[in-house]
Amino acid sequence: MRVLVCPDKFAGTISAPDVAAAFAEGWLTEKPQDELVLRPLSDGGPGFAAVLAAALPGAKQLAVPATDPLGRPVEGHVLLDGDTAYVESAEACGLHLLTEAERDPKHTTSFGLGQLVLAAVEAGAREVVIGLGGSATNDGGAGLLAALGAAPLDAAGYALPYGGAALSACAALSGVPRFRGATLVAATDVDSPLLGLHGASAVYGPQKGATREDVFVLDGALARFSEVLTTLESCPEHLADLPGSGAAGGLGAAVLALGGRVESGIGLVRRLTRLDAELEDAYLVVTGEGAFDEQSLRGKVVAGVANAARDLGVPCVVLAGRVDAGRREAASIGVTEAYALVEHFGSVQRAMAQPADGLRALGQRLARQWSR
Known part of the structure; x- marks a missing residue:
């Protein structure tokens, strides 16, 4: 199974490359036979x-x-x-x-x-x-x-x-x-x-x-x-x-x-990273950012990735420190599911202090749910 992992940073806690690496580590612990392609992204901000x-x-x-x-x-x-x-x-x-x-x-x-x-x-x-x-x-x-x-x-x-x-x-x-x-x-x-x-x-x-x-x-x-x-x-x-x-x-x-x-x-970064070509070969795309909220729906990394995935019929999962966007609004831009570190830990403080640990755990969880 080929999974494209292309998150933004989680502002103030962990960089985009580290988000992708932690999630991939968790997934491969559970399903080592799968292929994870890491493409950290940015919409113009830090990173x-x-x-x-x-x-x-x-x-x-x-x-x-x-x-x-x-x-x-x-x-x-x-x-x-x-x-x-x-x-x-x-x-x-x-x-x-x-x-x-x-x-x-x-x-x-x-x-x-x-x-x-x-x-x-x-x-x-x-x-x-x-x-x-x-x-x-x-x-x-x-x-x-x-x-x-x-x-x-x-x-x-x-x-x-x-x-x-x-x-x-x-x-x-x-x-x-x-x-x-x-x-x-x-x-x-x-x-x-x-x-x-x-x-x-x-x-x-x-x-x-x-x-x-x-x-x-x-x-x-x-x-x-x-x-x-x-x-x-x-x-x-x-x-x-x-x-x-x-x-x-x-x-x-x-x-x-x-x-x-x-x-x-995100349009410029999508083009230069050839993200759409990677999407064509993916069974699942995983993206994310620190806060998945209303601003995310208006053209940031998550929206850009989810829109592209939707157009190609590829399921899109969002990882975030917290999720404030409604399920219906998220689905409208192509998001299949969204997971929050705050919900995983049950605490904002732990989510901020241990994002890599939470992302590894979510990687394992999603591997069990999605890997064929």
Whole structure:
């Protein structure tokens, strides 16, 4: 029996490759004669670069000095495949780089991501694909633009401090962004607009440390900054309303303003990992993520895999830390069954502390249920 195992990470607990490996170990303990094909995935968030590095064996990976959301040194990477480069925003401005006490999107910056983009361009890339997700920032890409030579200025012409809150005083940019005419692509499955109840600040700000009052401040600041972005010749009309402009704290808006485009992260990863070809030969596909909920149904890794499996008539099982999506909603995207580590352990604490043990146990359980 051939089983395709293609999970996303379980955010904050275990990486996608480790999820796949633990599950496979459990399955093969029970049914060693089966063939398990491991294809860890990402929709653009943490793990994006590692997933693509495994899928593109001819690509060259370059280490790049960058800065984290608070301006401290951190090592990022550029994956160069011909004249296309892939960078992961979370390597430079990811939430996982900060302690809980340090999380404050009023002050965090995406400057480090701009350093990665510059390095990609200097390495000869004509297209730079940026995986968006897991960011600690809510600055609308202001830090990214500053690294590209277009820092936000106040009315007196002084450079603004880093962070989303300072953008309420933004009056202009210090220059034209410089990235040698390369095309930018935002790889994300977040379709949120920049502003409002469904925008970057309101939906994702609290996850990054924003209080209720902070959300209003940040949303107003992004509204002001989006007006400044419209002064760029490459900026499309109605920027703040475009799907994906709210991705990664507004980094999607910056990419769009620079003449770039938004592309489905899981769609891109599916194509580069040749996932659909693997699905055609599979009897069962197993995917998963930390929380299988309503957001999962809107185009993240689980939805992308389940949709593809459904189209080919392949059963799809979801593993998750917790399962909040309804059975009917899950079935609508092609999910056959869903299993939660919280239910397995009977405790959130144990599910967070021992995810690999739980995944091995679920691997054994599913092998007994599914293996012919």
